[in-house]
Amino acid sequence: MAAPLTIAVFGASGxxxxxxxxALLRDGTFKVRAITRNPRKKEVEELKRLGAEIVKADLDNEKSLFDALKEVYGVFLVTEFWQHMDxxxxxxxxxxxxxISSYLGVKHLVFSGLENVKKLTDGKLDVPHFDGKGEIEEYFRELGAPMTSVRMPGYFENFLNVFKPVKSDKGCYVLDIPMEGVPMDGMSVRDLGGVVLTILKSPEEYIGKEIxxxxxxxTIEEYAAIMSQHTGKTIRDSKISAKDYEKNFPGAQERSKMFQFYMxxxxxxxxxxxxxxxxxxxxxxxxxxxxxxxxxx
Structure with missing residues (x-):
């Protein structure tokens, strides 16, 4: 019986x-090479305990990437905008x-991509943390690389941190998310693994696609109602407009443009x-x- 094929997973501690x-470790079809900048993180130790090969590499360091990607069948790539905002x-x-993947003959790369919003909107909306991933998608296509792009919506987990309900002066909580009544897609980031596993198992079906x-x-009102039901708190949609949201805090303009794209x-x-x-x-x-x-x- 042939040995299992190896998948290199970037951002394995994220x-x-x-x-x-x-998801790959639990399934057992593939071997996992967990790529991380910090092999000592507790999340990495857990992956090692479950059978992953741990390899230290940095997306800015070409030599480390060559070493990390040698003799792998496939790759899951997530890039790091929020670590440097560049x-x-x-x-x-x-x-x-x-x-490097093309040079080494990687057979299937699943990329956590997003749309190039600036290009799609003829410059009307500029969302750097989307646009960069869109440019990377385009580069893979130019190379003719065997790539599948998976495009995440907003994480449900964001409701626990960056978009958590905020207590208002009226005693209730509000979701300050400027969708202006338009429904917004969402998903738990924890469920991404099962998606990628299926894609890697069926390369002939998914290579070349953006999913x-x-x-x-x-709607934000519907998200708020479900939160209220499960927490016992009164949570409402603030009904803030995208224009007003831009004035909320430094950096709000980019988020506002992201929501305008979601709309x-x-x-x-x-x-x-x-x-x-x-x-x-x-x-x-x-x-x-x-x-x-x-x-x-």
Whole structure:
């Protein structure tokens, strides 16, 4: 019997890469090479305990990438915009992995991509943390590389941190998310791993495709109602406009433009997502499991 093929998973100690690495390890079809900048992190130790090969590499370091990608069948790549907030640097990181993967003959690369919003909107909307990933997708296509792009929607987990309900002066809580009544796709980042596993098992079906992911499509008012039901708190949609949201805090302008792009309803396919990962949770199911995380102000 042939030895299992190896998948190199970037960001293995993070949200996306961790989800992918765990799904692959639990399934057992592939060997996992967990790529990390910090092999001493507790998340990495858990992956090692479960059988992953741990390799230290840095997306800015070409030699380390060559060593990390030698003799692998496939790759899961997530790039690192939020670690340095530099779109051009992110694009260069993605291009390095694309070039090295092509040189080494990697057979299938699954990339955590997003749309090039600036290009799609003729410059009207500029969302760097989307646009860089869009440019990386385009570069893979130019190379003719065997790539599948998975495009995540907003994480449900963001409701626990960056978009958590805020206590208002009226005693209730509000979701300050400027979707202006338009439904917004969402998904738990923990469910990405099952999607990527299915894609890697069926390369002939998914190579060359961009797959928009979602497990729910709700208005902010509907998200708030489900949160209220599960937490016992009164949570409402603040109904803030995108224009007013831009004035909220430094950096709000980029987020506002992201939500304006979401209002254009980019392609996110709930049915396909659930086919790829039948265990992926709706927001109702996710809230039922995570309601206690909302109980502390």
């Amino acid at each position: 949200n996306q890469g961790g989800s992918v690495a765990m 779109k051009d640097r992110e694009v260069q990181q993605g291009k390095k992995v694309a070039d 928009g992911l979602s497990t729910d499509k709700l 254009k309803q980019p392609d996110r396919n709930k049915d396909l997502t659930l086919m790829l990962n039948p265990k992926a949770k709706s927001f109702e199911e996710w809230m039922s499991e995570n309601k206690n995380a909302f109980m502390n102000d």
